[in-house]
Amino acid sequence: MEKAGLGEFNAEVVESCLVQPCLPSPRGTLYLSNLDNQPAARMAFNTLLVYKASENVLPDPAKTIREALSKVLVYYYPVAGRLRKKEDGKLQVECTGEGVLFVEAMVDKSLSVLGDLDQLKPSFKQLLFRFPSNTAIEDVHPMVIQVNHFACGGFVVALNFHHCIFDGRGVGQFLNGLGEMVRGHVKLSIEPIWDRELLKPRNMLVHELEFIEEKKQSTSHLEIPPIYKESVQMSLTLDFETIKYVKDGIMPESIDICTTFEIFAALVWRARTKALEIPHTQSVSISFVVDVSRSFNPPLPNGYYGNSIVGAFAEAIVHDVINKPLSYLVNIIKKTKMSLTNRYLRSIIDTEQFPANVHSNQANIILSDWRWLGFNEVDFGSGTPVNICPMFWNENGFNLSNVFLFLHSPKRTNDGFKVITWMPPQEFNLFEIEIEAITNKYAMNS
Known part of the structure; x- marks a missing residue:
C-alpha cells in the first residue's frame, strides 16, 4: 500500500558545474590498494541525506555547500581527479584537479512527497545525476553531489561516489568534513590520509586461503x-x-x-x-x-x-x-x-x-x-x-x-x-x- 504523501514530483536542474579545490593541488598518479580494487568496490553507490526546513536552515544550501566543497577538496584532492585503468586492469587515480560534478535542482513539492523513503518511485531518480551505465570509467567522475531544494524549504543532498576511492566510513568522514567547512571551520577535525601503500602486497606471499x-x-x-x-x-x-x-x-x-x-x-x-x-x-x-x-x-x-x-x-x-x-x-x-x-x-x-x-x-x-x-x-x-x-x-x-x-x-x-x-x-x-x-x-x- 502506498504511504500517505508518497508520490511523483518534478526536479528542474538550475545549474551544473565542476567544483575544483580552491587552492592548487598536487598532480600525479596515486596507487589504489587491492582492497580498493576488490570486485565489491569497483562500482558506484548513491545515497540521499534529507534535511527538513528549520529556523537555522541555510538561506542558499547549494551555494554554501558548493563553496565549502572547494575548500574540503584541498584536503581530499584525489577526489577531484579521475580514475584510470592500468594495463593489468586495476584502477588508479590521476590527480588532475578537474573537480567534482556539482548539480543544483529545484523540486516543485515539499519533502512529504518522499515519505520515509521506504518505497522509491521512478521520479526519485531526478534527485541525483548519474552517468549512463555504458560510460567509460575514465569519463566517470569519482564523485557527484546534487543539492535539491524543496518547496517547503527543506533540501536533499544526493551523493554518488565510486567505492574504489572510499569505503562507507571514508565517505562519512568526507561528508562530515564538508559539513565542518559549511559551518565555518578553518580546518578539518580529522585530517584525511590517503596512503594506500599501507596495504600493498608483501613480497613473500603467505597463502592462508x-x-x-x-x-x-x-x-x-x-x-x-x-x-x-x-x-x-x-x-x-x-x-x-x-x-x-x-x-x-x-x-x-x-x-x-x-x-x-x-x-x-x-x-x-x-x-x-x-x-x-x-x-x-x-x-x-x-x-x-x-x-x-x-x-x-x-x-x-x-x-x-x-x-x-x-x-x-x-x-x-x-x-x-x-x-x-x-x-x-x-x-x-x-x-x-x-x-x-x-x-x-x-x-x-x-x-x-x-x-x-x-x-x-x-x-x-x-x-x-x-x-x-x-x-x-x-x-x-x-x-x-x-x-x-x-x-x-x-x-x-x-x-x-x-x-x-x-x-x-x-x-x-x-x-x-x-x-x-x-x-x-x-x-x-x-x-x-x-x-x-x-x-x-x-x-x-x-
Missing part, C-alpha cells in the same frame, strides 16, 4: 531458486523494546557478549531462510561487511579513507538455521568475524583471492551496517539529516538483490533501527511475519 576455498566450494553447489525481477525496496523498523527483548533472551544462551549487529544478523538470516521455504538439507550462507581497519597490525591510521572492508561469510544447513537456538547462529557469525586476523587479511591482499560473490544465489544474503558510517551526523548548518537512504537502480528498477542494510531509524531516535531490503512484496510479507514471530517469542519469555 582455506577459509575462502571452503566457502567457494560450498556456495558453488547450492540449488538456485528462481531469481525474482519484481523486487522492490521494502523496510521494517525494530524498536528499542523489541531489540531489548531479543538481546535479553540471547545473552543467557551465548558464551560471549554479543553485539546488536550479530544478534539481528542472525535474526534476519533465520527469518529470510524460513520465508523462502528452502529444503532443510541445503546449505545457505550469509555475507556481511566488516570494517577491518583495526584488525591490521599496526592498525590503519585515523583519517584513512580508503577501503578497509572485507566480506565475511558464514554458512549453515537450513535445518540448523531454522531450528537451533538463535545463539547458535550468533556464535557462527561471531567466529567468522574473529577469523579476519591480520595474517588472514594480508594473505588475501597478497593473492587477491577475495571471497566469492553470493549475489547470484537468491538463497544467500548480504548484510551491511550503515549505522556507524557517520552519515547521520552530517550537519550542513541546519542540523543532522532526518533520513538517510541508499538509492540504487538498475534495469529492473530500484533493486539490490539479496542485500539487507541496517540504518538509523528516520524518526531520529536512538531507540531502534531500520532494516532496508529488496524483495518481491509477497516474499517480504512472509519475511516480516517470521521476524514478528521470532521477536514475539522472546517478548513473551521476558
Whole structure:
C-alpha cells in the first residue's frame, strides 16, 4: 500500500558545474590498494541525506555547500581527479584537479512527497545525476553531489561516489568534513590520509586461503531458486523494546557478549531462510561487511579513507538455521568475524583471492551496517539529516538483490533501527511475519 504523501514530483536542474579545490593541488598518479580494487568496490553507490526546513536552515544550501566543497577538496584532492585503468586492469587515480560534478535542482513539492523513503518511485531518480551505465570509467567522475531544494524549504543532498576511492566510513568522514567547512571551520577535525601503500602486497606471499576455498566450494553447489525481477525496496523498523527483548533472551544462551549487529544478523538470516521455504538439507550462507581497519597490525591510521572492508561469510544447513537456538547462529557469525586476523587479511591482499560473490544465489544474503558510517551526523548548518537512504537502480528498477542494510531509524531516535531490503512484496510479507514471530517469542519469555 502506498504511504500517505508518497508520490511523483518534478526536479528542474538550475545549474551544473565542476567544483575544483580552491587552492592548487598536487598532480600525479596515486596507487589504489587491492582492497580498493576488490570486485565489491569497483562500482558506484548513491545515497540521499534529507534535511527538513528549520529556523537555522541555510538561506542558499547549494551555494554554501558548493563553496565549502572547494575548500574540503584541498584536503581530499584525489577526489577531484579521475580514475584510470592500468594495463593489468586495476584502477588508479590521476590527480588532475578537474573537480567534482556539482548539480543544483529545484523540486516543485515539499519533502512529504518522499515519505520515509521506504518505497522509491521512478521520479526519485531526478534527485541525483548519474552517468549512463555504458560510460567509460575514465569519463566517470569519482564523485557527484546534487543539492535539491524543496518547496517547503527543506533540501536533499544526493551523493554518488565510486567505492574504489572510499569505503562507507571514508565517505562519512568526507561528508562530515564538508559539513565542518559549511559551518565555518578553518580546518578539518580529522585530517584525511590517503596512503594506500599501507596495504600493498608483501613480497613473500603467505597463502592462508582455506577459509575462502571452503566457502567457494560450498556456495558453488547450492540449488538456485528462481531469481525474482519484481523486487522492490521494502523496510521494517525494530524498536528499542523489541531489540531489548531479543538481546535479553540471547545473552543467557551465548558464551560471549554479543553485539546488536550479530544478534539481528542472525535474526534476519533465520527469518529470510524460513520465508523462502528452502529444503532443510541445503546449505545457505550469509555475507556481511566488516570494517577491518583495526584488525591490521599496526592498525590503519585515523583519517584513512580508503577501503578497509572485507566480506565475511558464514554458512549453515537450513535445518540448523531454522531450528537451533538463535545463539547458535550468533556464535557462527561471531567466529567468522574473529577469523579476519591480520595474517588472514594480508594473505588475501597478497593473492587477491577475495571471497566469492553470493549475489547470484537468491538463497544467500548480504548484510551491511550503515549505522556507524557517520552519515547521520552530517550537519550542513541546519542540523543532522532526518533520513538517510541508499538509492540504487538498475534495469529492473530500484533493486539490490539479496542485500539487507541496517540504518538509523528516520524518526531520529536512538531507540531502534531500520532494516532496508529488496524483495518481491509477497516474499517480504512472509519475511516480516517470521521476524514478528521470532521477536514475539522472546517478548513473551521476558
